[in-house]
Amino acid sequence: MQILLDAVSGDLEAALASVGVEGDLWRRVIGPARERKEGDVALPCFPFAKMVGRPPAEIAEAVAAAMDGHEALSEVRATNGYLNLVANPAWLAAQLLDDDGPLGAPVAPEDGLVLIEHTSANPNGPFHVGRARNAILGDTLVRLNRLAGRNVRAEYYVDDMGKQVGVLAWALANLSEADVAAALSDRGDVDSTWAHKPDHARVRWYQAAQAIRSAQEGTPEGEAIEKAIGTMVHASEHGDEAVLEAFEAAYTPVLEGMLETLGRLGISFDAFTKESTFVVDGSVAAIMDRLATLDIHGEADNGARFLDLGQRGLKGKTEFFYRRGDGSSLYATRDLAYHRWKWTQADRLLNVLGEDHRLQAKQVGLTLNELGESTPEVVFYSFIKLPEGKMSTRRGNVVFMDDLLEEAKAQAATVVRDLRPEYEEAQIDAISEAVATSAVRFNIIKVSPEKGFTFTWEEALSFEGGSAPFAMYAHTRACSISRKLEEAEPAVEGPSFDGPMPDGLVDLLRVLAVHPDVLRNAVQQHKPHLFALHMLDLANAYNGFYRDCPVIVKGRAHALHAAVSERAREVLHAGLTGLGLVPLERM
């Protein structure tokens, strides 16, 4: 609880000095109490034992005795060698209700721009759940950075060249509808629900081409196909405009379909940058020339070029190839050019990448250093798997996000109909959509990115406690009270902090007080799950407040309770939005 620490650190430092604790070691060991019942800020006194020559428990007691009553503190306790500080709820309430207080101001404002690149999925088929972690994680980071007060640009790097688009373009140009149906005869038709969506329609061409390529591997027909695709891919890598245009025509409708799905989840981008840009403008070629001059540079027999990053501390395979024998660039080389360009655009770079990119990100980072550039910050995540194994668009064992959202919406609608029989269809539809998309986001964002994740329908569709609806529900309660306040008699006087404070109120004030701390940590450490879990805490605390603190008594507003409820409603609204959850007013 930073606000408490800031308020009392002067007193605390003096008290510590009075028992012989000098220096600023205490600033490094002081922190939030582990358990709320222990206090708000805790100082373990064990490290001072040697310095002072007394046992920790005694030091804690002596410091506690030396702390004179501070208005921000209701209690100073020494237990088990800890000094525990408990915030004075009345003081907290005054701070938190102040419009210029900790809840009113941005938490980590920075000059300059943060460029967050995320999703960047190959536009070869509908967005599936395996890709969802990147998009949801990335978008949540974008939102939380903005909530904390930073300027952010969200960017999608479009892979508009290379093999995957090449295969799609080849299929669209060479396969008839009948060819596709024949190649995919064992997979059934496209779901009629999505027949109008170009990503679902076109992915069948991609899948058919992959099936045909693998069936005809080694045959003359198969080799002709490989040659045709290879020629296009090669041309794209040399910046051939006609081929790049053909590729773009092939993938654009697919990308639009994917973006439509993402839009439903509240995910959008400020900019799209095409990979081919850096081939066409010559920056890739310039980088390859520059790399050839480095002392860690090497060349293979066929003219392919690499950097020996072992000399820069890389373990495992140390050769990083950036140029083929035929002189064309590789994906990672283009990524280098992309990053150099990104550094001209922003002051801070953040990438969201799957764990399969760990090595490459390391190689790109080390190479950027060789070029005199900084390394971007990266958030890695583990893949979402199906119980049957890894998802793959090519093999067709995927759960499409469109299907998941429809299913989640249908389940949500069942719940709404059951709980609120009086609602009209349009309202049920809007609530179900909000609950479904929020629940899907929350289920993914609440777990730490590096943790493995297996997708199950049961879990994805669970709306139980600890999920988005729980947090959203607390907000609707606050909204309900807010509406009632408009009709109630206003309070006679302003909020008074002298009266009794029920547990539910005290707990809510303490969770609110910690809100800026959690947001700052989540943003600085790129850990949105910390903020997600905190929002559950906040919802829980609001429910306790709701239980203990009537806001309207006999038709008249209770000044303090009303003010706290309104403040909590604002914080809930902002926090839910920061996670990409939809803050409904009724549900």
Added chain:
RNA sequence: GGGCGUGUAGCAUAGCUGGAUAAUGCACCGGCCUCCUAAGCCGGGGAUCGCGGGUUCGAAUCCUGCCACGUCCGCCA
């Protein structure tokens, strides 16, 4: 084989820049709607923190060895 990541109640997770009796949800058991939305609230049981060593006043947390799972080790993207 090598690099990197993960391993915490039946399940899913938090805690990992060392600090208190390891926290939360689901599931399980019991209670609460003449009272601001019960998608809620209150109470209860449940853990050799993967295994073995080491460092420390103190280890889920740091070091080390082993085991399991994931991922990479393409002149693919």
